[in-house]
Amino acid sequence: MTAVESRPAGVLDRSTGKRPFGARVKAFVALTKPRIIELLLITTVPVMFLAEQGVPDLWLVINTCLGGYLSAGGANALNMYIDRDIDALMDRTSQRPLVTGMVSPREGLVFGLTLAVVSTLWFGLLVNWLSAWLSLGALLFYVVVYTMILKRRTAQNIVWGGIAGCMPVLIGWSAVTNSMSWAAVILFLVIFFWTPPHYWPLSMKVKEDYARVGVPMLPVVASNKVVARQIVLYSWVMVAVSLLLTPLGYTGWFYTAVALATGGWWLWEAHGLQNRAKAGETGGKLKEMRLFHWSITYVSLLFVAVAVDPFLR
Secondary structure (H helix, E strand, O other): OOOOOOOOOOOOOOOOOOOOHHHHHHHHHHHOOHHHHHHHHHHHHHHHHHHHOOOOOHHHHHHHHHHHHHHHHHHHHHHHHHOHHHHOOOHHHOOOHHHHOOOOHHHHHHHHHHHHHHHHHHHHHHOOHHHHHHHHHHHHHHHHHHHHHHOOOOOOHHHHHOHHHHHHHHHHHHHHHOOOOHHHHHHHHHHHHHHHHHHHHHHHHOHHHHHHHOOOOHHHHOOHHHHHHHHHHHHHHHHHHHOOOOOOOOOOHHHHHHHHHHHHHHHHHHHHHHHHHHOOOOHHHHOHHHHHHHHHHHHHHHHHHHHHHHHHO
């Protein structure tokens, strides 16, 4: 365990002192944001089962997951490179590798660009070129459109920037079929409408961080009541879209049952948050993180149902 010397808020640590090899390896892994990538893989693999209507080729799954990890990891590293100035000012990001100096900005940039190139070639040579272009498009959208253009300019940043996080659904489908389908589009839209009500509760929790660095996340520029109303709106649309797969013939009773049960619980939590916001609850009494944590469980269960459903039809 290495100690990081204290420094004034917002000042990057550019020391060139001893940086242990093990800590350096962990720092480069941290640049890829592994916990976020877990969610991306949760949406990729089940879609491959749905596209195959059974068990897809194991090597194809492995190559798709590794390619997805490299691509998302490259995007996250480049995001940290671009945002290293504001990361130094925010409590929840102040220990990121480019802020502490465990990885230099140049190293972070080269690392991110290398992963971008390697991941594109990986997909193209070992999966297919449609998946490669979709992967590269997701990376560029996240880095350029979200991080460089939207994030610091508009409260709609996470709405449109979230498109990058929807792309693994399309990549999973194209990896199996080398084509697109309405099923993939529907699941893309599920993630699109899931992203804002997933992220806004977290933004409500840490809105002081975003306000400090001038990032206009919706909870920074709007009241809790307005944010909660938007969360409820997106939640209803998300649940409605998730139920389109069955009438269109892509899924059966099992997926429908899971979508109804998990979607119903989501709406209960979303309306609960709205009621607390209307009542003027703040701090711990607002309990906004309940919906954030449930959102991760929801998407995991829903996509597990996507994978299991073909075996029960």
